[in-house]
Amino acid sequence: MLKKKELILISFMLFSMFFGAGNLIFPAFLGRSAGEDVWLSLAGFILTAVGLPILGVLAVAKAGSLDTLVNRVHPVFAFLFPFLIYVSIGPGLAIPRAGSTAYEMGLKPFLPAEGVSQPMVLFFYTVVFFAITLWLSLNPSKLVDRFGKLLTPLLLVMIVIIFVKSLLTPIGAFSEATGAYAQNGFFQGFMDGYLTMDALAALVFGIVVANTIRTKGVTDSKSVSKYMGYAGIIAGVLLASIYGILAFFGASSTSHGEAENGAQVLTIVMNQLFGGVGIVMLGLLFTLACLCVCIGLVISCSQYFSTIFPKLSYAKWAVVLTVISLLLANMGLTQILSISVPILGAIYPVAVVLIVLGLCQDWINNQVYLVATLFTAAFSVLETINSTFLGRALDSTLSYVPLYDKGVGWILPAVIGVIIGLLISGRAGGSGAREESGAGVSNASPGLAE
8 A cells, every 4th residue: 555655756757757848838829829818728638638648647646558449449559559559759859859959948048149050059958958867867766756856846837937937026017818719728738738748758767657656566456457547647737727727827927028938938937036046046957847857758668669679688688778768859859850740640549549548447358449549549640640751631521520620529439339339239338348357457558667
């Protein structure tokens, strides 16, 4: 049985693994754009930016492991889908992007405009950044101590200090909503939260949380799943609270300067509140957030790849993935984004559907998993091909699909797939799901590397 302190520290760990640079930028820009409608827009944002990731953790906890969940669809899918997730949000995109963002916000603002070789400085910075990431990733058993007792409290304390200062010396009043937020603030916030892609991270981080809980002496599968759910809910409450603070910052900054993205919004806020010291604090905040995410992703990806490709140990995979991420952070990140982002766009709807089905596993069987996933994947891949390779030539046809113009046209194919799957199975309850109900977390999750 976990002690309350241990559960809180594990929840802090999960929070810090979620909370990267994008989680700072999105809610701040939402607040800036939504203005007086900030709380309505934030409600939509929290539904998808917090709700979906926490549901993802709960779905993995309910299934026992991601491997159990994806195997309900098809063995080929069970290999291909997790592989695409780990590559895309690991060394193929999220890790190198986080390292590059840490440099952009943590060091670049303090460099002179001329006389400095930016590529060279970036290289040395990322070498140090990823060396720290690798060092802190090589012993996952100490993850709770490093995240729960050090990095997460630092992040939270810094944000609380900034928030208190903003209350004591208000930046400014809220203005009217602009752009899409003026027309439909709630749905725009909903879409912004959807684009954070944290639901994918939830599926990936589930294995880390499960392994961490087991190191605390909890071996029963049901207990591990229960504590995973608790940790997810606590992390979700923390995320929602921080998003509220960041959105408040953004909404308060509308009368100061121009901002095209969330990073610029936070720069304005920190400069107004603390002057030059505020820019230093912001750089440290971004660096800590990026470092936490990179550590979590290196650990998750290394544990996964050392399981499916066991010729390399966990430690060797951690080195390989860190080096790849270092190189990509310095070479052609724009090209990597152009490849990885479409892949993410194609697999994210499938992840959402899989999460929902996983939570409903007591009432469906594997036929529903297969058909619903197939329909969702077919539409998502078609949409990705249309936007990436066809110059949106199919928009006139796809626009007939409800909500396509909102970016969630896959919902209808998913619903149709569920209905067809239920009709094929002949019943709402799933024998396949019941057959797997005894498969605990320990059946498929690799052991925690020491």
